[in-house]
Amino acid sequence: xxxxxxxxxxxxxxxxxxxxxxxxxxxxxxxxxxxxxxxxxxxxxxxxxxxxxxxxxxxxxxxxxxxxxxxxxxxxxxxxxxxxxxxxxxxxxxxxxxxxxxxxxxxxxxxxxxxxxxxxxxxxxxxxxxxxxxxxxxxxxxxxxxxxxxxxxxxxxxxxxxxxxxxxxxxxxxxxxxxxxxxxxxxxxxxxxxxxxxxxxxxxxxxxxxxxxxxxxxxxxxxxxxxxxxxxxxxxxxxxxxxxxxxxxxxxxxxxxxxxxxx
Numbered sequence: 001x002x003x004x005x006x007x008x009x010x011x012x013x014x015x016x017x018x019x020x021x022x023x024x025x026x027x028x029x030x031x032x033x034x035x036x037x038x039x040x041x042x043x044x045x046x047x048x049x050x051x052x053x054x055x056x057x058x059x060x061x062x063x064x065x066x067x068x069x070x071x072x073x074x075x076x077x078x079x080x081x082x083x084x085x086x087x088x089x090x091x092x093x094x095x096x097x098x099x100x101x102x103x104x105x106x107x108x109x110x111x112x113x114x115x116x117x118x119x120x121x122x123x124x125x126x127x128x129x130x131x132x133x134x135x136x137x138x139x140x141x142x143x144x145x146x147x148x149x150x151x152x153x154x155x156x157x158x159x160x161x162x163x164x165x166x167x168x169x170x171x172x173x174x175x176x177x178x179x180x181x182x183x184x185x186x187x188x189x190x191x192x193x194x195x196x197x198x199x200x201x202x203x204x205x206x207x208x209x210x211x212x213x214x215x216x217x218x219x220x221x222x223x224x225x226x227x228x229x230x231x232x233x234x235x236x237x238x239x240x241x242x243x244x245x246x247x248x249x250x251x252x253x254x255x256x257x258x259x260x261x262x263x
Contacts, residue, residue: 001093002027004044006034006059007072008051014072014083015050021086022048026093034058046093046235053078053160056234057118057213066100066233077159080236088237098235103156103172104196107228108212110220115212118232119157121225122211123204124149124182131185133205138198145189149182150202152225167191177225199226 003026007015012033019031029044034055040047040063049059049069056069056078069079070089080098081089092098106117115121125132125148134145153162155170158178163169167180168191177198180191194200207219 001046002029002041002044003093004028004030004032004040004047004063006032006047006049006055006062008055009033009035011051011055011072014070017083018048018050018070018086021090022093025090034062038062049078052076054214060118060232060234061116061213066098066235068098068235078234080234080240092237097238099238099240101172101234101236101240102231103234104154104231105228106152106154106177107226107230108210109224110210110222111218115217116228116230117157117212118154119160119213120151120153120162121223122149122151122161122182123202123208123220123223124211125208129206129208131183132208134181135203136179136192137201137203138194140194140198143179143192145181145184146186147181147184147189149208151178151180151182152200152202153178153180162191165191168193177227196227199224 003022005015005019022028029041032038044065046066046068047059047063049056049067051072056067059067070081071079072083106121108115108117108121131146131148134150136143151162151165155172155174158167158170162178162180165180165182167178170176170178175196176193177196178191178193181189202223204221207221210217210220210223
């Protein structure tokens with residue numbers, strides 16, 4: 001089995017631990033910083049990502065094969081293993097003892113070019129700009145927002161930036177987009193959940209920044225968003241379930257017992 005390893009620069013030592021544990025058991029195709037402009041070979045079976053969620057996002061955009069996250073960062077929504085679980089990881093790799101967690105992504109068209117986003121596409125004004133007028137158009141109608149920006153997220157991204165803005169958490173298998181305004185003028189303006197079958201046109205009355213999965217691309221005043229046919233695959237331990245993950249990462253949905261303990 002050919003394995004690749006991407007890591008975040010400041011987690012190089014953690015990545016070395018992973019490399020040392022795997023090099024005698026598997027063929028390591030590459031060991032690279034995730035920020036490098038590097039295109040892996042097509043015959044790699046799985047790529048390990050050592051770092052946080054940002055490292056996994058960068059890795060997923062570089063490869064077509066399944067990706068397995070090893071947490072060395074903070075939250076680790078995308079991570080399946082901790083650094084102290086390397087022995088279990090080796091055993092699971094040998095028997096391919098994983099859940100294949102498939103997620104769909106966004107396709108964004110702007111300025112004649114196509115892009116992909118796993119978590120979200122964000123339109124955001126500069127600090128010196130006044131509040132912006134956004135128009136969201138789709139088959140089922142139009143919506144106006146007077147806000148600093150808009151976030152269009154996948155179910156995967158609903159627990160990221162959109163959640164911090166007060167949006168709902170969507171389960172990964174939900175077929176819907178979530179549109180969440182950033183600092184809207186009207187307090188009653190909340191997230192809008194629409195079917196993933198929609199093709200959305202969003203226009204602004206002046207150019208704003210297009211930000212995909214946290215990376216700023218350029219300024220524009222129009223984007224088109226729809227569900228992409230491409231899926232990404234995250235490898236999870238057999239014990240993984242989404243509800244446990246969000247309880248552990250953000251404390252959502254925990255049962256608080258009478259003695260103060262949480263379950």
